[in-house]
Amino acid sequence: MSAVIENHHEDHHHGPAKGITRWLYTTNHKDIGTLYLWFSFAMFLIGGAMAMVIRAELFQPGMQIVEPEFYNQMITLHGLIMIFGGVMPAFVGLANWLVPMMIGAPDMALPRMNNLSFWILPFAFFILLSSLFMEGGAPNFGWTFYAPLSTTYAPPSVTFFIFSVHIMGASSIMGAINVVVTIMNMRAPGVGLMKMPLFVWSWLITAYLLIAVMPVLAGAVTMMLMDIHFGTSFFNAAGGGDPVLFQHIFWFFGHPEVYIMILPAFGIVSHIIETFSRKQLFGYSSMVWAMLSIAILSFVVWAHHMFTVGLPLAAEIFFMWATMLIAVPTGVKVFNWVATMFRGSITFETPMLFALAFVVLFTIGGLSGLMLAIVPADFQYHDTYFVVAHFHYVLVPGAIFSIMAAVYYWIPKWTGNMYDERLGKLHFWLSFTGVNVTFFPQHFIGLAGMPRRYPDYALQFADWNMVSSVGAFLFGFSQLLFLFIVLKTVMGGKKATAQVWEGAKGLEWSVASPAPYHTFSTPPKID
Amino acid sequence: MSGGSYYVPDQSRFPIFMAFSLFLLVMGASSTINNLDDPSSNAVYILYAGFGCLFLTLFFWFRQVIKEHLAGLDSNQLKQSYVYGMAWFIFSEVMFFAAFFGALFYVRTLSVPWLAGEGEKGIGIAAIELWQGFESTWPVIVTPDQGDGYVLAEKSMAWPGWDHALKWLPLWNTIVLLSSSVTVHFAHLGLKNGDRKKFNRFLGITVTLALIFVGLQAAEYYEAYAHYGLTLNSGIYGSTFFMLTGFHGFHVMMGGIMLAIMLARSVFAGHFEDHDHFGFEAASWYWHFVDVVWVMLFLFVYIL
Numbered sequence: 001m002s003a004v005i006e007n008h009h010e011d012h013h014h015g016p017a018k019g020i021t022r023w024l025y026t027t028n029h030k031d032i033g034t035l036y037l038w039f040s041f042a043m044f045l046i047g048g049a050m051a052m053v054i055r056a057e058l059f060q061p062g063m064q065i066v067e068p069e070f071y072n073q074m075i076t077l078h079g080l081i082m083i084f085g086g087v088m089p090a091f092v093g094l095a096n097w098l099v100p101m102m103i104g105a106p107d108m109a110l111p112r113m114n115n116l117s118f119w120i121l122p123f124a125f126f127i128l129l130s131s132l133f134m135e136g137g138a139p140n141f142g143w144t145f146y147a148p149l150s151t152t153y154a155p156p157s158v159t160f161f162i163f164s165v166h167i168m169g170a171s172s173i174m175g176a177i178n179v180v181v182t183i184m185n186m187r188a189p190g191v192g193l194m195k196m197p198l199f200v201w202s203w204l205i206t207a208y209l210l211i212a213v214m215p216v217l218a219g220a221v222t223m224m225l226m227d228i229h230f231g232t233s234f235f236n237a238a239g240g241g242d243p244v245l246f247q248h249i250f251w252f253f254g255h256p257e258v259y260i261m262i263l264p265a266f267g268i269v270s271h272i273i274e275t276f277s278r279k280q281l282f283g284y285s286s287m288v289w290a291m292l293s294i295a296i297l298s299f300v301v302w303a304h305h306m307f308t309v310g311l312p313l314a315a316e317i318f319f320m321w322a323t324m325l326i327a328v329p330t331g332v333k334v335f336n337w338v339a340t341m342f343r344g345s346i347t348f349e350t351p352m353l354f355a356l357a358f359v360v361l362f363t364i365g366g367l368s369g370l371m372l373a374i375v376p377a378d379f380q381y382h383d384t385y386f387v388v389a390h391f392h393y394v395l396v397p398g399a400i401f402s403i404m405a406a407v408y409y410w411i412p413k414w415t416g417n418m419y420d421e422r423l424g425k426l427h428f429w430l431s432f433t434g435v436n437v438t439f440f441p442q443h444f445i446g447l448a449g450m451p452r453r454y455p456d457y458a459l460q461f462a463d464w465n466m467v468s469s470v471g472a473f474l475f476g477f478s479q480l481l482f483l484f485i486v487l488k489t490v491m492g493g494k495k496a497t498a499q500v501w502e503g504a505k506g507l508e509w510s511v512a513s514p515a516p517y518h519t520f521s522t523p524p525k526i527d
Numbered sequence: 528m529s530g531g532s533y534y535v536p537d538q539s540r541f542p543i544f545m546a547f548s549l550f551l552l553v554m555g556a557s558s559t560i561n562n563l564d565d566p567s568s569n570a571v572y573i574l575y576a577g578f579g580c581l582f583l584t585l586f587f588w589f590r591q592v593i594k595e596h597l598a599g600l601d602s603n604q605l606k607q608s609y610v611y612g613m614a615w616f617i618f619s620e621v622m623f624f625a626a627f628f629g630a631l632f633y634v635r636t637l638s639v640p641w642l643a644g645e646g647e648k649g650i651g652i653a654a655i656e657l658w659q660g661f662e663s664t665w666p667v668i669v670t671p672d673q674g675d676g677y678v679l680a681e682k683s684m685a686w687p688g689w690d691h692a693l694k695w696l697p698l699w700n701t702i703v704l705l706s707s708s709v710t711v712h713f714a715h716l717g718l719k720n721g722d723r724k725k726f727n728r729f730l731g732i733t734v735t736l737a738l739i740f741v742g743l744q745a746a747e748y749y750e751a752y753a754h755y756g757l758t759l760n761s762g763i764y765g766s767t768f769f770m771l772t773g774f775h776g777f778h779v780m781m782g783g784i785m786l787a788i789m790l791a792r793s794v795f796a797g798h799f800e801d802h803d804h805f806g807f808e809a810a811s812w813y814w815h816f817v818d819v820v821w822v823m824l825f826l827f828v829y830i831l
Contacts, residue, residue: 017538216625232769239762
């Protein structure tokens with residue numbers, strides 16, 4: 001017994017362990033945050049390489065580079081890897097690094113479980129990626145894995161896909177429980193709920209969504225597994241089930257999932273705009289209520305993904321109006337960001353550039369979402385490149401720009417070094433140009449009727465596809481610059497001060513840069 | 528919230544061992560399921576290895592946590608983290624069952640009537656004469672394809688009427704499980720009043736009732752397969768019936784094992800104090816949760 005106590009006391013005096021075991025066995029929220037962020041970066045590059053394959057094939061009409069079967073595997077894995085391996089782990093990594101520091105906690109509430117929820121991910125994605133080399137190839141049914149494509153007509157590797165989704169889900173649920181418990185139980189005295197930084201609020205709500213919907217996804221893949229291998233008929237009308245049931249269950253998970261990938265971005269952008277406008281954030285409490293409303297509404301809009309599947313008229317009308325309602329709290333947020341900047345002393349460092357681009361381009365993605373919410377219009381747009389343009393606008397210059405903004409904003413706190421501002425700005429302008437050249441033309445070809453998920457297309461779409469591919473290569477290869485900038489900053493650079501940014505407020509800026517291995521072993525004093 | 532320092536454990540090998548166990552487990556499960564027709568496949572040993580590693584890791588991990596607790600490392604704030612953690616875990620379990628109940632409600636109220644040509648969406652199906660002769664009833668005994676791709680059951684597990692009520696296993700299951708929720712509460716009261724004998728006795732009764740429930744459930748499944756011809760392959764009724772009751776039964780086993788471990792800890796190691804017994808309390812919460820799920824099952828799967 002006493003050995004345990006001694007270890008515990010010793011623990012407060014020394015820093016990280018030496019060698020590889022530091023990363024394998026760590027219980028430190030900063031180490032685990034770093035692991036999550038690097039893992040997500042690796043997945044971002046792998047998923048990005050798949051996107052390059054897709055855009056290379058679509059550069060010209062006709063089949064050029066890959067077989068249609070392989071193309072299907074690429075679009076499926078690109079979606080799954082970017083969502084479950086890229087965006088979600090990046091936000092969990094940011095939560096790990098920032099939430100304990102922002103609320104004055106010594107670490108996450110359940111440090112060993114924290115390590116577990118990270119280390120499941122490399123194994124899960126190893127399984128998913130290894131399906132590329134299996135008989136019949138990788139999953140080829142799109143990231144939404146609609147039945148019966150994913151059941152009756154699926155390759156054998158679907159079983160591996162199902163189980164890897166199971167453990168990814170377990171990882172997300174444990175990560176989310178950890179965040180909720182940390183925020184509910186570990187705030188320093190004086191950090192009331194309505195005094196929490198908005199990133200913390202956004203993650204509290206995100207974690208709640210995760211705990212609520214990841215088990216539903218587990219249920220959906222379990223029903224698939226049973227239908228494929230054990231003779232049940234959940235998604236087979238011949239036995240009394242319904243393939244549309246799959247879509248209902250999937251999107252009951254899928255729509256909150258969309259907000260899981262954007263709410264933390266709202267938190268990040270609020271911090272950055274506040275700092276670089278050198279003003280207090282406009283409408284803090286309305287920001288909180290807006291996020292809560294978006295989260296609650298996200299549970300009653302799922303069928304807007306299914307307008308053309310043959311829903312009863314009453315359902316189409318209900319889901320149309322409920323979806324449009326989301327524009328109200330989202331509008332509140334955009335208004336507040338703009339009002340924060342109004343008459344501020346704004347400077348345009350890299351994080352601010354990414355945050356500004358986020359506000360503008362995310363709003364464009366939101367507006368195309370409103371167009372898609374209109375049932376009769378959606379009958380026209382459904383499953384065209386307009387949808388692809390819409391969700392890439394909210395996910396790439398939305399979620400991913402916010403992650404990049406967060407990296408530039410907090411990396412001085414993580415490494416103690418300033419990044420190279422000139423290269424950062426270059427990375428921003430290359431990414432900004434690349435993203436718009438890639439995805440804006442997809443609105444046009446979508447409205448003209450080009451369907452998504454095909455390796456070939458009619459000649460009339462050729463020009464804009466070529467433009468889109470050029471943009472994609474520009475965006476894709478610019479990310480190698482991002483990798484270089486991050487590595488350069490980790491290696492060295494101008495030393496950062498504790499506050500880093502002139503206008504930065506919050507507990508994480510009160511500790512040294514780089515942040516010591518253990519922060520706030522005793523709760524800080526809050527005024 | 529105390530002002531003292533929160534116990535942040537040192538480095539630990541358990542989490543990555545557990546992640547590796549899960550990896551073995553799911554690789555083994557996937558390969559086994561993909562090779563069910565191949566008797567020469569050895570994939571099942573990977574599955575066993577996964578289970579073995581998982582149980583060992585869990586055992587040593589929990590042992591470590593209990594040791595730390597007995598060494599007095601856990602502040603009240605840390606205990607509160609466990610309380611919140613368990614509560615949110617149970618919420619995630621609720622949502623898992625919600626998916627299956629959602630599927631049940633959807634097929635019962637929407638898709639089965641549509642397949643029989645009723646309602647707004649059924650008109651189209653009736654017009655193309657897709658499933659001729661299919662009638663919308665619940666339980667669905669005759670599938671829309673009239674048993675073409677399915678082995679039809681002769682009988683469902685639904686409420687057999689008052690005359691046969693006493694021979695109807697689900698009723699006994701309900702009585703057993705509801706009583707076990709009461710006995711686990713008595714055990715809790717005994718512990719709170721410092722009466723360890725009462726605690727052990729009632730916890731023992733609870734674990735016995737859990738075993739009886741699992742036994743009865745096994746008997747019911749045997750009856751379904753052997754006498755009613757009701758299987759996973761009997762169409763949507765069999766699918767929802769076995770998946771809902773099956774996952775519930777699995778959770779009963781998990782809860783029963785948790786309670787049995789708590790009993791062993793109390794009897795053999797003298798763990799738990801009247802004011803300090805969250806391990807037991809978490810297990811009992813879980814037990815009440817599976818009980819509530821059963822009540823829902825009893826209503827929506829068996830009675831209505």
